[in-house]
Amino acid sequence: MSWIYIIDLFGTCVFAISGVTTAIHKKFDLVGTLVIGFVTAIGGGTIRDILIGSFPVGWMSNRHYLLAILAGYILAYLFKKNVLRFKKSLFLFDTIGIGLFTVLGIEKALSFNLNWEISLILGVISACFGGVLRDVLANEVPLIFRKEIYATACLAGGIVYLVLIQICPWDYIIVPAAILTVSLVRYLSIKYEWQLAFND
Amino acid sequence: MSWIYIIDLFGTCVFAISGVTTAIHKKFDLVGTLVIGFVTAIGGGTIRDILIGSFPVGWMSNRHYLLAILAGYILAYLFKKNVLRFKKSLFLFDTIGIGLFTVLGIEKALSFNLNWEISLILGVISACFGGVLRDVLANEVPLIFRKEIYATACLAGGIVYLVLIQICPWDYIIVPAAILTVSLVRYLSIKYEWQLAFND
């Protein structure tokens, strides 16, 4: 197992925690929270795979993703009362997760001979649309459309990745640099309360 | 036509009735109710086929499914004032329908060489996600996440099916046994008001 694969599974698990936590707050039952956790975790990558025509979709290739989601589900219930204590760790993993999901999405799209703009869009979809599906199923306006500079961070990280694979001679720093960009944009946007809305 | 195919069409028709009835209550127009009936009836199987990459998706293979949906649409309008009188029959058909949809979904997934956990998930998706799409389009929180032990019943029936195809020497009782399990779990859950929510 490569370290990329391990982060991928970690990201899946954290996404599942975020989905299950949302669903618990909405008073869903045990099955409802599991479904939401599942959809949140695999939704983005699934939409990407469907759009480019890669079947069966990613999470079906082996059992690891299901186990990662199950772990997230159990963790979310175990720590649901003191989830706030772990908020910073969760935020860190989540950010690393969306950074990696963006990169993996772009890589997969490029390997299907799609051009870089389409690949960039597919990278952002991979990272963000799990959360969009979570919010749609929970009957909420998707969070990424309003509050957080989530998609923008993915977009920035994706562009850094696309530029570096063209010009950077050191392969091993490209993915970390892209993930770092996502984290940095997201962190700064929260710290300085950046908003992308027009106010007039 | 095998009896399985006939139940499949029956289930499709009943699912359409459930969708159209929901949409009538939400004051959708004639087209809106038709769309909701259609999506409810074919949604689960369509999502399953897309995820495993079976194209064109199931209901496109012939006209029978469309006719079953049309029949459900007409029936829903004909009996919309005394739908309560038929509630028990509808419930019975609906339960047999989700039982069969679960089994057919698992069978199809297995025939695509997917492992049993994934196949089980795809069976439950086949049976439940038509209703999820119905509720999302009607702008409601999906029913299965909150009120009914719907997905759980499918899960139980699916596990019975997967176990029996391994150990049971009499082929012809496997599908009925799985459907019976779904019906029993669902019936008991309503009778004894089982709930899967944590109350604390």
Add this chain to the structure above:
Amino acid sequence: MSWIYIIDLFGTCVFAISGVTTAIHKKFDLVGTLVIGFVTAIGGGTIRDILIGSFPVGWMSNRHYLLAILAGYILAYLFKKNVLRFKKSLFLFDTIGIGLFTVLGIEKALSFNLNWEISLILGVISACFGGVLRDVLANEVPLIFRKEIYATACLAGGIVYLVLIQICPWDYIIVPAAILTVSLVRYLSIKYEWQLAFND
């Protein structure tokens, strides 16, 4: 570039404007409005392509669709204060757009050897489901289910198209006739306030 392709891009741009405008009213941020514009513009054709198994889906084949969406996005912000002044032009383009999307959807489905009823349904899906996705993401009940004879107009135009390709000897009038039918039904439905709801 054929004139059909040009109208296709025009329709895509107008659909994007409709999505972005909806999203601005819901106070989405710059990324949210872009995503909604994007999904509205390519949603219907994407669902059609996924259902029939045509991958990668249509808008990925080249950059024109992305540019059309980007143009719609910029136009929507430039004219957002006097969008009412352009309402009639937008309505005209939108109607021509859905008419053409219906026809293109049917053509593509027929070219995949699907029968005419399925092709008709896929034509209507191509034209209408971008708007459905827009409304679902904006957490609204889809407009086409309640207010406008939108899908019905597409259905009428689609039937005219299917009849004419069987009986009409002059190829070049078929598509215009279908688009004209869509426009006419939609125009008349608004002028005379047709409604498809049962009132009892």
